[in-house]
Amino acid sequence: MSYPITPPALNRPVCIVTGGSFGIGDAVCEKFSAEGYAVINLDIQANPAQSKAINWRKCDVSVSSQVSECIQDAIKQYGRVDCLVSNAGIHFSGTIEDTDEKDFEQVFGLNVKGAIAATKAVLPQMKSQQSGVILYMASDQALIAKHNSFVYNMSKAALASMAKTTALDYAKYQIRANAICPGTIETPLYHKAINRYVAQSGANIEQVHAEEAALQPIGRLGKTSEVAALTYFLATDDARFITGSLQVIDGGYTAQ
Numbered sequence: 001m002s003y004p005i006t007p008p009a010l011n012r013p014v015c016i017v018t019g020g021s022f023g024i025g026d027a028v029c030e031k032f033s034a035e036g037y038a039v040i041n042l043d044i045q046a047n048p049a050q051s052k053a054i055n056w057r058k059c060d061v062s063v064s065s066q067v068s069e070c071i072q073d074a075i076k077q078y079g080r081v082d083c084l085v086s087n088a089g090i091h092f093s094g095t096i097e098d099t100d101e102k103d104f105e106q107v108f109g110l111n112v113k114g115a116i117a118a119t120k121a122v123l124p125q126m127k128s129q130q131s132g133v134i135l136y137m138a139s140d141q142a143l144i145a146k147h148n149s150f151v152y153n154m155s156k157a158a159l160a161s162m163a164k165t166t167a168l169d170y171a172k173y174q175i176r177a178n179a180i181c182p183g184t185i186e187t188p189l190y191h192k193a194i195n196r197y198v199a200q201s202g203a204n205i206e207q208v209h210a211e212e213a214a215l216q217p218i219g220r221l222g223k224t225s226e227v228a229a230l231t232y233f234l235a236t237d238d239a240r241f242i243t244g245s246l247q248v249i250d251g252g253y254t255a256q
Helices: 023-034 063-079 099-128 150-173 188-201 205-215 224-235
Strands: 014-018 037-042 055-058 083-086 132-139 175-182 245-250
Touching: 014 023, 014 063, 014 099, 023 037, 023 150, 023 224, 037 063, 055 063, 055 083, 055 099, 083 099, 099 132, 099 150, 099 175, 132 150, 150 175, 175 224, 188 205, 224 245
Parallel strands: 014 037, 014 083, 037 055, 083 132, 132 175, 175 245
Antiparallel strands: none
């Protein structure tokens, strides 16, 4: 797919976000845009409510060729890429016995293969620039296990590993890589998971939400804006000595 050439980013930094239309991704796009970045959102679906300043490009992040083509086109258009936020992902609930090959391939296809494709696509330009930041949206499940989360847990642990190995391999190019590990954040993905659980169990939905909040030491769910703020910080020069790290933002959940 190709896109019309528009005026360059006028020396603005450029951020590419995968899965940036809703939830954490949307908040990340809006934050970077508000801070003066040219933002490209690669997502299969547009968010009509998203700022028109954000450049949405239709992309199935689970298809590596689409990811590569979209990112290459964006680099041609803007002439640089300063930050990649690999955020696209899906959730799947189930034990190892509940997870068939199709489920596994779907989760890994988006959560992990999509991140690999995006990383490979930005690295040549970042190496040429001798600068860049790659941020993987992992999860508290990169550090701990949760019930009924076999393949999702594994996919997020894979992203944490990618952050560490990419940080080591590309530090000589002044490219930093980190994983952000949110806990329970109120997003459309969270609500979808809760609704699925309620439908299966017959539990009271208000009680389930209250129980989820009570599980957090800080007493509430996280906000997408809070994750976006941390993500932005990690892209700034104030974080230039932070690489290969897992940055937890979970209201104290994994400290227990």
